[in-house]
Amino acid sequence: MAVKEQAIPKAQVKVGVAESRGGFSWGKAIRYLGVVLVVLIAIGPLYWTFATSVKSGVELNASPPTLIPHTFSLENYISDLSVSIFTRDLLNSTIIAVCTTIISLVVGILCAYAIARMKFRGKSAVLAITLSVQMIPPIAMVGPLFVFFTSTLPVYNTYVALIIPDIVFTLPITVWFMTSFFRDLPPDLEEAARVDGASRMRALWEIIVPLTAPGVFAAAILSFIAVWNDFIFGLTLTADQTAQPVTVGVTRFAGEHTIPWGEIAAAAVIVTIPLVIVVLFLQKRIVSGLTAGAVKG
């Protein structure tokens, strides 16, 4: 490319990749300001919730609301965690999310392996089917599921009632992720193993999966988050703390007379802190996984 041979002044390379190296410019300053603003907007509500959760009763109702809490107390958290329904809800959410993730990983990896490594007719049909799930509004599924789970397969208000529909939404994530990762993996190692006599399944689980561990990890996390965030299935297919996830429990929280904003804020923090930590530490993996599908199509 002849263009690269010429000495292009740095100032001319603008949109697309901004190699901001040294020196101050108004453009850069405005850009940094913009980034700071975006980050503040993104994190602001989280801060507000945390601040609300550590305020004590009187300060909660203060008007104007205080930006920085004057009191710092854990009474809301203690109050929440001593409510057995709330802790039960947390347990429910965890169990449902873990089970769903494991099942959809196993099933999804098998499916992804077939798509990535084998030849068969109907490959695009399978991919289309997994994609088409996104087209279905969950509300359209809950009616029949409710009827089904209260008659033919009476698992209403149990973990199974939630795991089943949740799998439908985590499977496409797993399949798309793992297909992309498997395709990118050079086939040398597994073929060497198969030449040595290993079966396809052994090659898959003992070689391919460990090599694509970051992808498995990312798929697991996205699935976990998806299930943890579910609300509509939890709302319609459970009735009480026997199996309700914490997302539903929080809304069934309401006190009779005053809305316990402090407790709600503390509950929100409890529910989301694990997710936030995971996201903060694994953002690189999550982003590369999310975009692997988008860019490679």
Next chain:
Amino acid sequence: MATQAAEVPARRQTLRDRLDLGSGIAPYILVLPTVVVILAVAAYPILNSIWLSFLDNPLSPSASFTGLTNYITLFHSNTFIASIGTTFVFTIISVALETVLGLGVALLINGMFPGRGLVRAAILVPWAFPTIISAEIWLLMYNDRTGIISYFMQQMHIIPPGATLLETSSGIVAASIITDVWKTTPFMALLILAGLQVIPSELYEAASVDGSSKFQQFWTITLPMITGPLIIALLFRTLAALGVFDLFYVLAGNQVQSMASYSYEYMFTRTTFDFATGVAAAVVLFATGVIISIIFAIVMRVTRS
């Protein structure tokens, strides 16, 4: 290593051919669980919904076929018609804002600067929240007691003292839109960012040398190259926004409804005779999604030619 590489290719080819020809039924077994689960748990309920919507009382064993009665009731209901409008307004404005803002954020953070990973992590935070928690969090800011947003809006005289954004229907829809945009813009931004980073910088360098401005470069290079993934992301976001439920359930209750929350109300909070009406509403919602998908597909085919 060199000798191994020279020896293996010949053996590899025949082995590979044998393996693939022989993989006749194996792949079908591997994909079967996935396909079965999706068809059984997603496709079947949809078809079943359509059937149920033609019955009068699906929850009782003696249900009878009533044809389009439920749909007629539905379209005579002002509340349902209103919910259609609400849903469309919400969808169009949310998706438009998320796309434009997402594009802006993506352009903003596209480039090397220190703390980039931290910034991406920070903007991913809203996305990690369960929608219902986001709604509760924003509720904390909207309400009349602890609502800091309400406070600011009162100070700025947008709303009268003592009021909150959640008291009027349009206020509720606005609050829902704000919450949804907050939660989903990061997702769009990161998707677009990935598309941006695939664009080779040589294109921009060449354009700069040829004298085109930053603005021109954006329109002639950037936009066309991200159109593909952008349209797909748009379609999925639109379908998801169409089915909005969590936000309206928490922020609006029965005061203002989306099609999904209307459907929920009729299916689960009323008499058993209303169940079928709720199902019919859900079917209408699904049909709307299908129509929109078809329109998108047509548009994509047209723009590609």
